[in-house]
Each structure stands twice: as structure tokens, then as C-alpha cells.
Amino acid sequence: xxxxxxxxxxxxxxxxxxxxxxxxxxxxxxxxxxxxxxxxxxxxxxxxxxxxxxxxxxxxxxxxxxxxxxxxxxxxxxxxxxxxxxxxxxxxxxxxxxxxxxxxxxxxxxxxxxxxxxxxxxxxxxxxxxxxxxxxxxxxxxxxxxxxxxxxxxxxxxxxxxxxxxxxxxxxxxxxxxxxxxxxxxxxxxxxxxxxxxxxxxxxxxxxxxxxxxxxxxxxxxxxxxxxxxxxxxxxxxxxxxxxxxxxxxxxxxxxxxxxxxxxxxxxxxxxxxxxxxxxxxxxxxxxxxxxxxxxxxxxxxxxxxxxxxxxxxxxxxxxxxxxxxxxxxxxxxxxxxxxxxxxxxxxxxxxxxxxxxxxxxxxxxxxxxxxxxxxxxxxxxxxxxxxxxxxxxxxxxxxxxxxxxxxxxxxxxx
Ligand SMILES: Cc1cc2nc3c(=O)[nH]c(=O)nc-3n(C[C@H](O)[C@H](O)[C@H](O)COP(=O)(O)OP(=O)(O)OC[C@H]3O[C@@H](n4cnc5c(N)ncnc54)[C@H](O)[C@@H]3O)c2cc1C
Numbered sequence: 001x002x003x004x005x006x007x008x009x010x011x012x013x014x015x016x017x018x019x020x021x022x023x024x025x026x027x028x029x030x031x032x033x034x035x036x037x038x039x040x041x042x043x044x045x046x047x048x049x050x051x052x053x054x055x056x057x058x059x060x061x062x063x064x065x066x067x068x069x070x071x072x073x074x075x076x077x078x079x080x081x082x083x084x085x086x087x088x089x090x091x092x093x094x095x096x097x098x099x100x101x102x103x104x105x106x107x108x109x110x111x112x113x114x115x116x117x118x119x120x121x122x123x124x125x126x127x128x129x130x131x132x133x134x135x136x137x138x139x140x141x142x143x144x145x146x147x148x149x150x151x152x153x154x155x156x157x158x159x160x161x162x163x164x165x166x167x168x169x170x171x172x173x174x175x176x177x178x179x180x181x182x183x184x185x186x187x188x189x190x191x192x193x194x195x196x197x198x199x200x201x202x203x204x205x206x207x208x209x210x211x212x213x214x215x216x217x218x219x220x221x222x223x224x225x226x227x228x229x230x231x232x233x234x235x236x237x238x239x240x241x242x243x244x245x246x247x248x249x250x251x252x253x254x255x256x257x258x259x260x261x262x263x264x265x266x267x268x269x270x271x272x273x274x275x276x277x278x279x280x281x282x283x284x285x286x287x288x289x290x291x292x293x294x295x296x297x298x299x300x301x302x303x304x305x306x307x308x309x310x311x312x313x314x315x316x317x318x319x320x321x322x323x324x325x326x327x328x329x330x331x332x333x334x335x336x337x338x339x340x341x342x343x344x345x346x347x348x349x350x351x352x353x354x355x356x357x358x359x360x361x362x363x364x365x366x367x368x369x370x371x372x373x374x375x376x377x378x379x380x381x382x383x384x385x386x387x388x389x390x391x392x393x394x395x396x397x398x399x400x401x402x403x404x405x406x407x408x409x410x411x412x413x414x415x
Contacts, residue, residue: 005030005410008150008160010138012036014045014392015378016166017121018399019406023164024128026407029414032130033158035150037137042118044168048392049106050348053114055092056085056396057389058101068390070192070247071353072383076394078363083400085393091400095120106388138167141182143371161413162373162406164366166399169352169379179356179380183370187382189354190253192246196261197342198235202305207233209299215267216240219260219337223248226267234344236261239387242346246386249353257343263336265306266296271334278326286319293318306332351391355382365405366398373409375402 009020012034024032040046045053059065062084066077089099089107097120099107109116125132137153141163150158169189170176176186198204209231216236217224223244230238245252252259266274281295291314294303307314310329312321356376360369368374377398385391 005161005413006147006159007032007162007164007406007410008148008158009034009164009166010141010150011166011168011378011380012038012041012132012134013166013168013378013395014042015168015380015395015399016164017042017125018396019164019166019375019377019402020130020399021121021124021128022400022403023406024130025124026403027410030407030410032128033160034125034130034132035136035138035152035158036132036134037153039134041132041134042121045118045121045392046114048114048349049108049389051114052108052112053117054106054108054349054387054389054392055099055117056088056107056393058085058105058107060084060086065390065393068388069383069385069394070249071187072358072381072394075358075361075363075381076383076397079394079397079401082364082404083397087400088393088396091396092117092120095124104388138178140178141165141374143182143374147373162375162409164375164377164399164402164406165356165380166376166378166395167380169355169384171352176355182368182374184360184368185357187354187357189352190249191343191345191350192249192353192384193242193346193350193387194245194343195232195237195241195346196235196245196340197257197344198261198338198340200235200338202309203231203338204233204235206231206301206305209302210238211265211298211302213267214240215264216244217262218244218248218251219262221248221251223251229263235340236338237344237346243386245343246353246384249384252343258341259339261338261340263338264334265298265302265336266333269334271330274330274334275327278330282318282321282326287317290314290316290318290321346387349387349391351379351384353382353384355380358382364401366402367405375406377402 009016020034062080098110100110140151142149147161212228214229215226225240225244227240228238312325378395
């Protein structure tokens with residue numbers, strides 16, 4: 001059967017494959033061609049989640065789910081009403097890939113191998129006669145009266161009726177110029193999901209310690225997060241830091257990744273309430289040595305760090321503590337200041353904040369509001385989530401929605 005309508009998907013990542021496969025499933029009359037600039041398909045899926053691929057997150061309340069996206073909250077909400085985590089789970093399950101949920105809600109293939117996801121997608125692509133071409137770097141898309149003409153860096157030309165741009169996040173603004181030429185505007189890209197470099201040898205001596213929860217704020221802003229914190233040999237990491245880096249991505253870029261973090265190591269208290277509790281502990285623990293009896297279950301090394309910084313002898317008894325030392329320790333526990341300079345990429349998952357402006361794209365179809373027939377999905381859009389499977393989820397959702405809309409348009413064309 002001659003296929004008279006062509007969809008060209010640009011980018012062989014999660015979003016691109018999901019759009020291409022679902023479009024081919026929906027509409028056998030559609031010729032689907034996927035162009036990937038590198039020599040490897042689905043390269044991020046392969047390395048994702050430390051090689052296990054955190055496919056999605058077991059969060060089924062759409063309002064709650066959308067709050068995991070520092071950029072694109074309202075847009076993703078519309079997307080998830082059409083295709084959310086339950087649909088992702090079912091889609092893979094129908095193809096023999098069962099996802100399991102970890103205690104924190106992250107979902108992985110039960111094999112704990114990202115290749116399970118890669119192989120599933122490649123098998124589906126094959127089963128539905130997708131034409132997949134690697135080493136095809138698209139440099140230009142021209143809108144014609146009827147359809148589009150694409151050009152690659154090596155000068156190859158591809159005509160298309162529909163295009164889906166699924167090129168992922170570009171770290172530099174000038175990489176978007178071929179999309180700007182099509183009439184779209186860009187939120188400038190900056191990194192999200194990173195850890196903070198803190199040149200403080202006393203702190204880094206505590207590497208490997210996790211404290212849960214702490215509350216962390218960026219000084220002189222309203223940006224703050226609460227959750228587990230991990231001390232590393234270069235500074236601070238862990239879920240609370242990554243979340244803060246995501247919600248503060250633009251602010252931190254403007255400040256050139258330099259500033260002050262304020263940590264409350266005992267977030268159930270603030271300075272005044274801790275002082276009150278402290279009085280009680282002094283009475284209860286009066287004869288106990290402070291070094292061996294922290295007020296809450298701090299790791300011993302961390303508690304010693306606070307005592308040393310506050311100038312308190314670990315052998316001192318709670319009852320003998322001077323008010324000045326006590327106040328210094330309370331200040332350190334509730335309002336410790338750390339100067340950060342620079343960031344370190346979180347190897348498990350990082351994303352780009354910024355991309356195609358969302359007010360130029362219809363969340364119900366993923367179609368451009370400026371150029372009919374042009375679709376977007378995945379990280380190329382100004383959408384990014386925190387860690388936990390949220391970034392892939394929005395790519396699956398966008399790919400699926402674009403595929404539905406393209407299929408409907410193809411149907412219309414063929415009548
Ligand atoms: C190390 C790492 C681990 C991650 N782990 C997770 C995780 O476990 N869970 C999660 O939810 N998210 C994770 N992420 C984020 C997630 O990988 C991305 O959000 C997701 O891959 C975005 O999918 P995408 O299809 O939009 O883009 P991508 O996966 O980046 O795919 C885009 C593709 O387009 C190609 N391309 C770009 N420009 C062109 C062009 N002009 N012509 C042709 N092809 C082009 C690229 O080469 C690329 O292959 C991780 C990210 C990283 C870096």
C-alpha cells in the first residue's frame with residue numbers, strides 16, 4: 001500500500017520514539033520517518049537512572065504530579081489528563097514490560113535494566129515499519145504551502161506533511177536558531193538538577209552523611225526546600241538540594257551559581273523553639289555528656305562537627321553548658337550559613353530549563369500555534385521536572401498526544 005502522508009520526527013530520544021511509534025500504530029497509512037543526528041538511538045534512555053531508567057513516577061493525582069515541574073506546571077496538567085503515569089505503565093505492560101515502584105515512588109522496569117525499555121521501543125518501531133535513520137542532523141525546516149522540507153547538515157532533503165520536533169534540551173541558545181527561523185521563540189536555556197559546590201573542608205570531611213529532613217533556603221530569596229540532604233566531598237547533594245536547584249535554576253544562573261545557603265538541620269524547630277526545647281534537655285540530660293547524647297538522632301560525626309564549631313567540649317555535661325556556647329550551637333543547628341561557588345552535574349539525571357515557549361504550543365495537541373502541521377514534544381519545550389521519572393513522563397505524554405493529533409489530521413487529509 002502506498003503511504004501518501006509523511007510524518008518526520010526529528011530526534012531519536014524518548015519523546016521522538018513515542019510519537020513515531022504511536023503515530024504509526026494509529027495510522028497505518030502514515031509513513032513515519034525518524035531522523036537522529038547521532039549514531040545512537042535512545043542514548044539518554046540507556047544511561048538514565050544509573051542504567052536502570054526511571055521511566056515514570058507513581059503519582060496519580062494530576063495536581064500533585066504537575067507540581068513536580070518547576071517550568072510548565074499548567075501545560076503538563078493538560079497533558080497528563082490525556083496521557084499520565086497510569087497510561088505509561090499500561091503502555092509498557094501491554095508490550096510485556098512490567099514496571100515496579102520503589103519506596104520513594106520512582107518506577108523502573110522490573111529487570112532494573114534500561115535496555116528493557118530501549119529494546120521495547122526498538123521492537124515496536126520495527127513492528128510498525130518505522131524508517132529510522134541515524135547521523136541525520138537536521139539544520140533547516142522550511143514551511144511550504146503544503147507541508148515542509150527538511151535539510152540535514154550533509155545536504156539531504158526530506159519532504160514531510162507533518163513534523164514533530166523532539167530534539168531534547170539544547171544547552172546553548174544559538175542551537176535553537178533553526179527553530180526560531182520557523183517562527184518560534186525561546187526561553188533561554190539554563191541547567192537544572194545539579195548539586196552545590198561548597199569549598200569547606202570541615203563540611204566535606206563529613207562526606208557520605210545523609211540527614212533527613214533538613215530545610216534549605218537560598219539567602220535573600222523565598223526559595224527553599226525540605227527533604228533529605230547528602231554531604232559529598234565537593235559540597236551538598238541529595239533530593240532537597242536537587243529540588244532547590246530545579247526551582248531556583250534561573251535565579252542561580254543569574255547569580256552565576258554563587259551565594260549563600262541557609263540550612264536548618266532540625267527543621268521541626270526554629271531558633272526560639274529550639275532554645276525552649278534545649279532548656280528541657282538540659283534538665284533531663286543534666287549529668288549526661290553532651291558529645292554522647294545528641295538531642296535527636298544525628299550521626300555521631302555530624303553532632304561532633306556542630307559541637308566543635310560551637311566550641312563545646314564533647315565531655316561537658318548538658319547541665320554545665322554555658323549560655324553562650326548553647327546559643328552558638330542553636331544558631332548553627334537552625335541557621336547554618338554555607339557559601340557556595342559553582343555547581344556539579346548530577347550524573348543520575350540532569351535536564352535543561354528553557355526551550356520553546358509554551359504559549360506558542362497547544363497542550364491538547366502539541367501542535368504549534370504558529371505553524372500548522374508542526375508539533376513538539378519532550379525537553380525541547382520549556383518544561384522540566386524534578387528528579388524521579390517526571391522528565392521521561394512528560395516526554396512520553398507529549399509524544400503520545402502529538403501522535404494522536406497527527407493521526408487525526410492524517411485521517412482528515414485522506415478523506
Ligand atoms: C544522565 C541522565 C540521566 C537521566 N535519567 C532520567 C531518569 O531516570 N528519569 C527521567 O525521567 N529523566 C531522566 N533524565 C532526563 C531525560 O533523559 C530527558 O528529560 C529525556 O531524555 C528527554 O527526552 P527527549 O526525547 O525530549 O530528548 P532526548 O532524549 O535528549 O532526545 C533527543 C534526541 O534528538 C537528537 N537531536 C537533537 N537535535 C537534533 C537535530 N537537529 N536533528 C536530529 N536529531 C537531533 C539528539 O541527538 C537526541 O538523541 C536523565 C538525563 C540525563 C542526562
